[in-house]
Amino acid sequence: MKQFYVGIGAVVEKDNKFLVLKRSPNKDVGANLWEVVTGRLEAEELPEIGTIREVKEEVNLDVEILMPIDTGFFYRGGKEFPMVFILFWCKYLSGEVKISWEHSEYKWLSLEEAINNPDLYLYHSRFKIIKKLKQYLPENFKLNK
Amino acid sequence: MKQFYVGIGAVVEKDNKFLVLKRSPNKDVGANLWEVVTGRLEAEELPEIGTIREVKEEVNLDVEILMPIDTGFFYRGGKEFPMVFILFWCKYLSGEVKISWEHSEYKWLSLEEAINNPDLYLYHSRFKIIKKLKQYLPENFKLNK
Numbered sequence: 558m559k560q561f562y563v564g565i566g567a568v569v570e571k572d573n574k575f576l577v578l579k580r581s582p583n584k585d586v587g588a589n590l591w592e593v594v595t596g597r598l599e600a601e602e603l604p605e606i607g608t609i610r611e612v613k614e615e616v617n618l619d620v621e622i623l624m625p626i627d628t629g630f631f632y633r634g635g636k637e638f639p640m641v642f643i644l645f646w647c648k649y650l651s652g653e654v655k656i657s658w659e660h661s662e663y664k665w666l667s668l669e670e671a672i673n674n675p676d677l678y679l680y681h682s683r684f685k686i687i688k689k690l691k692q693y694l695p696e697n698f699k700l701n702k
Numbered sequence: 703m704k705q706f707y708v709g710i711g712a713v714v715e716k717d718n719k720f721l722v723l724k725r726s727p728n729k730d731v732g733a734n735l736w737e738v739v740t741g742r743l744e745a746e747e748l749p750e751i752g753t754i755r756e757v758k759e760e761v762n763l764d765v766e767i768l769m770p771i772d773t774g775f776f777y778r779g780g781k782e783f784p785m786v787f788i789l790f791w792c793k794y795l796s797g798e799v800k801i802s803w804e805h806s807e808y809k810w811l812s813l814e815e816a817i818n819n820p821d822l823y824l825y826h827s828r829f830k831i832i833k834k835l836k837q838y839l840p841e842n843f844k845l846n847k
């Protein structure tokens with residue numbers, strides 16, 4: 558039966574701005590691409606917990622999960638690396654951004670800036686999803702259980 | 703690097719009723735439990751596509767994906783079977799329910815019936831998520847890209 562790597566992503570929102578990062582030139586895959594916080598489930602953990610952990614590790618922020626907003630499938634680098642991907646909309650709680658060797662730069666962008674930024678073309682559809690949800694959902698909406 | 707089985711689930715809505723099924727007494731795991739449509743990604747496919755496929759295979763319905771509403775992690779049966787789980791809210795499009803050997807019974811329940819049905823305790827939190835979203839989102843809202 559088929560097994561997969563599981564990638565997670567976090568669109569982190571703070572005061573209506575969204576954190577985007579430029580992948581380091583030393584990354585094996587996607588060098589210099591702009592993205593949101595991404596990572597992989599490494600342990601047998603809930604995707605939400607793995608996402609909170611990755612955000613802390615990669616950019617030193619504490620966040621909470623608002624809701625899953627997208628899923629996907631791709632090959633990370635090659636066919637031997639099939640990856641299922643889950644993207645969460647997250648809310649900033651505390652901390653100052655500190656990037657690791659994995660990124661060379663970061664910015665906080667408004668939704669419109671993110672949607673119109675050609676460097677973020679891989680994420681335009683995801684930022685549009687958040688724009689759509691924000692039309693209807695109240696501030697601080699959280700799909701908690 | 704860690705690999706996982708990927709389980710998907712579909713909460714199928716038709717005219718404000720939700721499809722729930724009783725697992726067959728012959729299932730290796732969770733025999734006789736009530737659930738929604740569930741399955742596994744078997745191919746290298748998008749989770750949304752795999753979900754639409756599983757709904758067709760298991761209950762003979764055509765559906766469209768509205769949005770992901772929950773994710774999870776569990777061991778299916780044993781530790782050798784770590785599974786990441788993605789649950790989608792889906793809208794009925796066409797077809798008549800035909801169950802396979804995997805289920806012995808099915809019902810269409812209102813949200814309140816599902817939330818208050820003790821047999822569906824594993825899904826109460828998920829039906830509550832849909833109830834919460836329905837307070838804000840318009841009819842036929844779809845997180846399309």
